[in-house]
Amino acid sequence: IAYLYNNIGIVYSNIGEKERGKDFYHKSYTIAKKHNDKKCMSLAILNLGNAQYLEGDYQNALESLFQSLKLSEVLGDKQGIANSMGSISDVYLKLNNYDKVYYYLNKVLLIAKEINANELIKNVYRGLYLLNKETGNPDTALKYQSLYYQLNDSIYSLESKNKITELQNKYLFEKKEQEIKLLETEQELKDTQLRNSRIWLLVLIGGIVVSLFFLGLIYFQMTRKNNANKELVRKNREIVKSEEYIRECLKSEQEKKHVIEKQIKVDKYSASTLTEEQKEDLKLLITKTMDEERLYLDRNFTIDVLSKHLDVSRTYISQVINEVFQMNFNNFINEYRIKEARRVLTDEANKNLTIETIALSIGFGSKSSFNSAFKRYTGITPSFYMKSSK
Missing domain, CATH: 1.10.10.60 (Homeodomain-like)
Incomplete structure (x- = not known):
């Protein structure tokens, strides 16, 4: 339920109903805390901090984000640590605390490279580009902007390639599945035809047996009748004589x-x-x-x-x-x-x-x-x- 409330909060935040979104983040955090689910607690408080950041409530946002960071560190969740630090750097950028922005972005970059999280690396490059742009370092800003676009293109290309591969695999899978279904249908049809053929064969054999039985019975009766009639003829001839x-x-x-x-x-x-x-x-x-x-x-x-x-x-x-x-x-x-x-x-x-x-x-x-x-x-x-x- 805690994860469900967290997801509902994300939906409300995305459609602009920020207060309702924050309410569900609070509910998610409360339920997760009751069950000592630190992973869900960290996720809910992270989303709450991001919502507060978007509203301009930077102090409460930092409080929530540091709380999320602490929970992720307890869990040893490097992805969660990097996400929390990335959001903290965004808040410090708004507060013009450039040293802390630089500090946290570099920390995120190290973790992102360690866990091979290209999306996080891309966001760090973007953050460093904005930082250097704000601090009047156009050359350095241009460098990180270039790195950002290169990685973004690489990610997009990889995603496209993966998507194409996924679509190809899906097509091949569906094609194979259709072929299997077609073969199963053909086999089922053959089995049905075979069963029907056997049934008709049994019916035919049964009909022949029954027909032969009745023909034999009729022949027997006719033979008896014929013999009886011949005997009557013989007796009648004797009577005539x-x-x-x-x-x-x-x-x-x-x-x-x-x-x-x-x-x-x-x-x-x-x-x-x-x-x-x-x-x-x-x-x-x-x-x-x-x-x-x-x-x-x-x-x-x-x-x-x-x-x-x-x-x-x-x-x-x-x-x-x-x-x-x-x-x-x-x-x-x-x-x-x-x-x-x-x-x-x-x-x-x-x-x-x-x-x-x-x-x-x-x-x-x-x-x-x-x-x-x-x-x-x-x-x-x-x-x-x-x-x-x-």
Whole structure:
């Protein structure tokens, strides 16, 4: 705080507020003395003496400056001693005490040369120039004036050189610093790009692994489904063969026993309720008619058409299909059509036919209704069944 107050005092003195400057010098000195900081005490009282000198208060100025000199001597501070003596010589010059001016300037010159303080030496030369000018020694005054200017130019030149060197060093330092920052930025950019590349590589590898996993899973599922469908085709083909064999056996048996006549009189079913024997007879008649005459291939085939064809009541036919065959008429007819479809689809002679053509040829009204019915009965599509049968 003491040094801070001293600096504040210097600021106030420089802007012309001398009283406030002196107040802060006093505060600085008091605080420094309290902490036994002789260096700060010497500095504060020196600045106070210089302020008093500028105000023309020479006696108080000398008192302050000698006090500063004493403190610097106690500390062995040669720079402080030289500064105090230089200020004392300025006061004595104002008081026209030329002997003391000469005495103190020479003392300052010796110390300044000892500590190589060119600025102090320059000020001594200036003081000696003024002293000799005042005392009427123009030649000696001119000598010290010349020395003053030479040293001043030398100091200025050195300062300029140092300033230039400092600026050059600063420029080189800043340039080097910019190069380092640029290299760091480039390296950081490369590191970021490398990290991003690694991340993208990991993402790509992860994506490939996941894709391969799902592709493998899809392939596995498709293979299973394909094998299952092939098994369904195989079983359907076996069913077709079995049905053909059963149909041949049944046909042979029917011909041997003459159980069913091609035409059955309606009065055989004149009772309001069919007996079990009548149901069985009508079942055989319907089966024989469907197998031999294949009325179901007509897409307009209905239960009424079958009733008229057999000359049997529609009600009896419906009763037998529902109770004996355990299905409704549409499912009954579609079952025959699907059996026919399996035969047609596996026949090499039909390999160039379209699915729609086959659907219409076996009694279905459209390709979509055929596809739905075929898959419901067999578990696979007609196109797959046809392809797998080749």
